Amino acid sequence: MKCQSCGKKEATVKYYENINGIKKELHFCMDCASKLGFAEFSDIFSPMFLPISSYDLEDNIKCKTCGYTLEDYSRTGLLGCPDCYDTFGDSLDDIFYKIHGKNRHIKMPDKLKKQSRSMSDEEAKKYKIKELKNKIKDLIDEERYEEAAKVRDEIKKLER
Amino acid sequence: MWFNNISKDSDVVISSRIRFARSIEGYKFPHILNSKELNNIITLVDRAIDKDEYKLFMMRDIDEVTQNALKEQHLISKEFVGNDNGAIVANADNTIVAMINEEDHLRIQAFESGFNIDKCYDKICQFTDDINEKIKFAKSDKYGYLISCPTNIGSAMRVSVMLHLPALSKMKLLNKLFDQAMEIGISVRGLYGENSDSTGNIFQISNQKTLGVSDEDIIYNVKLVVTSIIEQERKAREALLNSGITLEDTIYRSYGILKNARTIDNDEAIKLLSNVRLGVSTNVISDLSLDKIQTLMINIEPNTLRTILKEEFDEKEENIKRAEYIRKELI
Numbered sequence: 483m484k485c486q487s488c489g490k491k492e493a494t495v496k497y498y499e500n501i502n503g504i505k506k507e508l509h510f511c512m513d514c515a516s517k518l519g520f521a522e523f524s525d526i527f528s529p530m531f532l533p534i535s536s537y538d539l540e541d542n543i544k545c546k547t548c549g550y551t552l553e554d555y556s557r558t559g560l561l562g563c564p565d566c567y568d569t570f571g572d573s574l575d576d577i578f579y580k581i582h583g584k585n586r587h588i589k590m591p592d593k594l595k596k597q598s599r600s601m602s603d604e605e606a607k608k609y610k611i612k613e614l615k616n617k618i619k620d621l622i623d624e625e626r627y628e629e630a631a632k633v634r635d636e637i638k639k640l641e642r
Numbered sequence: 643m644w645f646n647n648i649s650k651d652s653d654v655v656i657s658s659r660i661r662f663a664r665s666i667e668g669y670k671f672p673h674i675l676n677s678k679e680l681n682n683i684i685t686l687v688d689r690a691i692d693k694d695e696y697k698l699f700m701m702r703d704i705d706e707v708t709q710n711a712l713k714e715q716h717l718i719s720k721e722f723v724g725n726d727n728g729a730i731v732a733n734a735d736n737t738i739v740a741m742i743n744e745e746d747h748l749r750i751q752a753f754e755s756g757f758n759i760d761k762c763y764d765k766i767c768q769f770t771d772d773i774n775e776k777i778k779f780a781k782s783d784k785y786g787y788l789i790s791c792p793t794n795i796g797s798a799m800r801v802s803v804m805l806h807l808p809a810l811s812k813m814k815l816l817n818k819l820f821d822q823a824m825e826i827g828i829s830v831r832g833l834y835g836e837n838s839d840s841t842g843n844i845f846q847i848s849n850q851k852t853l854g855v856s857d858e859d860i861i862y863n864v865k866l867v868v869t870s871i872i873e874q875e876r877k878a879r880e881a882l883l884n885s886g887i888t889l890e891d892t893i894y895r896s897y898g899i900l901k902n903a904r905t906i907d908n909d910e911a912i913k914l915l916s917n918v919r920l921g922v923s924t925n926v927i928s929d930l931s932l933d934k935i936q937t938l939m940i941n942i943e944p945n946t947l948r949t950i951l952k953e954e955f956d957e958k959e960e961n962i963k964r965a966e967y968i969r970k971e972l973i
Contacts, residue, residue, distance in 0.1 A: 547670070548670045548671075548674060550674070555792075558673070559791060559793075560671060560673055560745070560790045560791050561671065561790055561791075561792060562670055562671060562674050563669070563670040563671055563674075564665055564667065564780035564782075564788040567782060567784070567785055567788050567795075568782075571784070574785075574792060577792065578785075578792065578795070578853055581792070581793055581851075581853075582796065582851050582852065582853035582854060583851065583854070584851075584853050584854030584855075585853070585854075586784055586785075586853075586854055587783075587784065587785055587786030587795070587796045587797070587853055587854055588786075588796075588854060588855065588856050589783075590781070590786060593771050593774075594767035594770060594771050594857075609768070612692075
């Protein structure tokens with residue numbers, strides 16, 4: 483289903499409106515939902531645990547990898563394996579939106595952080611030595627002994 | 643250990659902690675694995691850690707009292723106690739402690755005393771990056787780190803700061819503060835994590851949301867809330883001390899009971915130690931150090947007390963032993 487606001491992007495967010503007793507279900511994409519302020523709204527009032535609506539359970543989809551169903555999830559609060567996130571993506575998107583106010587993560591770096599910014603000198607030194615020791619192992623494996631000797635001298639200097 | 647050190651803002655902040663949840667790619671989540679598969683997970687982690695710095699302990703090799711003591715020291719979760727298919731990876735001073743096969747394959751935690759979130763983050767990233775070179779974590783572009791409980795996906799990171807808030811609590815100002823924190827997605831709980839009351843006026847502040855937010859933003863938000871609570875607590879302490887002799891009296895009475903009691907249960911001891919901690923951090927009491935109080939508050943817990951005294955005793959005897967231990971430490 484396309485977003486009911488922009489009509490372009492895929493709708494991933496459901497919004498329930500209740501004006502003077504007339505209930506309406508609206509579907510938006512994330513961008514429009516944030517623009518319209520619904521993201522913030524849900525950010526504050528979302529409960530942590532939510533039952534999955536019955537129509538989802540009727541689908542009776544099973545995860546190919548672990549055999550888990552949405553019923554299992556609503557019973558345990560846990561999923562069965564990483565692939566479940568693909569299998570149940572559509573239902574989970576709704577749930578995530580309610581829990582987190584969002585249903586997509588930000589782009590993640592491959593490495594969290596290699597070198598620390600607030601490490602003490604002593605810790606930084608230890609870290610450096612560890613790195614150099616690993617380097618020696620690699621160099622010896624590749625039979626680059628002269629370079630390995632240089633790295634060894636460097637470690638000695640640091641350890642002094 | 644996180645509790646026998648004193649650092650930045652220790653008058654209000656007891657400790658900082660960061661927890662990462664990670665799943666190993668290609669494996670089902672722990673709660674539906676059989677014991678052979680669970681063992682495989684442990685072997686994988688064992689191969690990935692640097693043995694010079696970290697040691698791995700099988701849970702089934704740790705006796706019940708010690709397991710419970712680790713829980714009392716907040717190093718492992720209460721759900722993890724008695725998990726025979728689990729293991730713990732820890733460094734020498736327990737500033738990095740990882741639970742294997744808890745709710746997720748890996749629950750990695752970094753601890754520091756005082757208000758030290760950045761240091762926790764550096765250490766936990768270093769450990770996690772290091773094992774990530776040997777173990778591939780399950781993650782997706784859509785949802786970030788894929789772990790067993792969908793409420794924690796995304797960054798799969800929980801940043802917690804443990805605070806001692808006796809003055810705000812005495813002035814009944816906490817609820818208002820906590821409501822405000824909730825509004826920006828920060829939760830507040832009593833000492834022992836979820837579903838527990840606030841023994842000794844100790845509270846845990848942590849981020850609720852993990853999806854669609856960067857680690858930096860989560861840390862920033864927690865810092866923001868904690869910084870403002872620290873300021874409020876200091877103001878409240880000053881106000882209470884300036885408003886008459888009552889608080890000083892409470893502090894000295896508590897100190898007196900602890901120094902003289904012949905039998906004392908855990909709850910009473912924690913309550914009185916909380917008052918004494920307030921006394922020490924406001925310089926009302928000058929012959930005691932914060933780290934001593936900090937350590938005492940942990941060491942008098944039922945199981946930790948047993949591991950320290952290296953004795954077996956029943957509950958009635960426990961209260962006598964506790965009183966003895968406290969008297970000896972406070973001389």
